[in-house]
Amino acid sequence: MNIGEVAAETGITSKSIRYYESIGLIPEAHRTGGGYRQYSDKDVQILHFVxxxxxxxxxxxxxxxxxxxxxxxxxxxxxxxxxxIKHITDLDKKVAELEGMRATLTHLVEKCHGDDRPDCPILDDLARADG
Amino acid sequence: MNIGEVAAETGITSKSIRYYESIGLIPEAHRTGGGYRQYSDKDVQILHFVxxxxxxxxxxxxxxxxxxxxxxxxxxxxxxxxxxIKHITDLDKKVAELEGMRATLTHLVEKCHGDDRPDCPILDDLARADG
DNA sequence: CCTTGACCTTCCAGTAACTGGAACCTATGT
DNA sequence: ACATAGGTTCCAGTTACTGGAAGGTCAAGG
Structure with missing residues (x-):
């Protein structure tokens, strides 16, 4: 298989596959006489893994x-x-962070009447003097 | 105030403040005779906003x-x-994504006995042949 | 045999939002 | 005079790619 087929099969772009090779994440692909990369089923499996x-x-x-x-x-x-497990805690941290942002922002949006008047609690809050 | 004080006050590093100036997010700071950046209260307020x-x-x-x-x-x-509001939907998308990952991973971790035996369902799943 | 078009190759630059570090300058206290 | 703690600029590196230019390869059609 050449790189385009592998890309279609794995859902990784050709660019990314070459990139992964360049940083050594995957081994160098075999080449045809013309210099095209060739991938075995095993290579493809590794890319699926990735x-x-x-x-x-x-x-x-x-x-x-x-x-x-x-x-x-x-x-x-x-x-x-x-x-x-470490990765799960990382994910949890990120989720908590995003949900905190979301809560604050939702709160602000609710306070904002959102019409053509210039008065806006969202900006007021961002610009508030304290902390 | 010079940049270090502003950094302490706003919680943005000096590096980042300079960076924000360099990309034009904030206006160029006034300078002292010696070339040090000087910030007014209003400048600081803007950095808080940021x-x-x-x-x-x-x-x-x-x-x-x-x-x-x-x-x-x-x-x-x-x-x-x-x-x-657009930002809230962005946040929601990210949260959903992360929670999807978390669910899959938690599932895998639960299946993995996690002792010194080499058999590991997590790797097996990543390496599975389909899709 | 030649061309056309799709696909491949390498290499360089750019993205987001900084961060680290080198080399040097300024301010302040002893 | 000097130490030290700040400041200055500038360049490079980070993460994980993506876009684009310039050019080579391959299969099909005329």
């Missing part, structure tokens, strides 16, 4: 870790579990 | 919009409200 992990919000660095644990047959599942 | 808006998750571009609406005395509050 996409799924990225879709779960793992950073590329974390994906690298997960891949190396995946390749290491003797690894302890506890290691993987630890990474995953 | 920090609060950033803390609410507005992008710098959005903060720019909000600032210009703030400066424009004749602006309609509906404009501000619209920006805020």
């Amino acid at each position: 996409r799924r992990a990225r879709n779960l919000g793992f950073t590329v660095g974390e994906v690298e870790e997960l891949l190396s644990l995946y390749r290491d047959r003797g690894r302890a599942s506890a290691d993987v579990r630890e990474i995953a | 920090r609060r808006a950033r803390n609410l998750g507005f992008t710098v571009g959005e903060v720019e919009e909000l600032l210009s609406l703030y400066r424009d005395r004749g602006r309609a509050s509906a404009d501000v409200r619209e920006i805020a």
Whole structure:
């Protein structure tokens, strides 16, 4: 398979695949005589792995870790579990942050009449003198 | 006030304040004879505005919009409200995304015994052949 | 055989919103 | 005079790509 087919199959763009190769996340692809990258089913599987992990919000660095644990047959599942759990707490932190923002903002929007009068509690609050 | 004091007061780092100036988000600061930036109370107020808006998750571009609406005395509050509401839906989208990830990952972690055995459902799922 | 068009190649630059660090200048206290 | 704590500019790096230019490859059609 060449890179475009792999892109269609995995949902990762060709650009990103080349990028992943360039940073060493995935090994260098084999090349045809003309210089085109060629991917085996196993290569494609690894890219699926990468996409799924990225879709779960793992950073590329974390994906690298997960891949190396995946390749290491003797690894302890506890290691993987630890990474995953840490990631869950990261996600929780982000969610809490966003929900805090949302609550404040919703509150402000409710106070704002939102017509053509210039008076706006949202701006007033952002510009308030304290803290 | 010089930049360090303003940083302490607003919670924005000196670096960021200079950065905001460099991109034109805030006007150029006045300078002392020695070239130090000097900030008036009004300058500080604007930086508070910026920090609060950033803390609410507005992008710098959005903060720019909000600032210009703030400066424009004749602006309609509906404009501000619209920006805020759009931002709330953005936040909701992000929260939903993160919670989806969290759910999947939590599910996987629960299936993973997490001891020193190499068998790990988390990796197995990431590496699964389908979709 | 030649062309056309789709696909591939590399490389450079840009994105968002800063952060780190080098090299140097200014202000203040002893 | 000097130490030290601030300030200054400027360049590079971060994350995870994306866009675009300039050019090479491949398969099909005339």
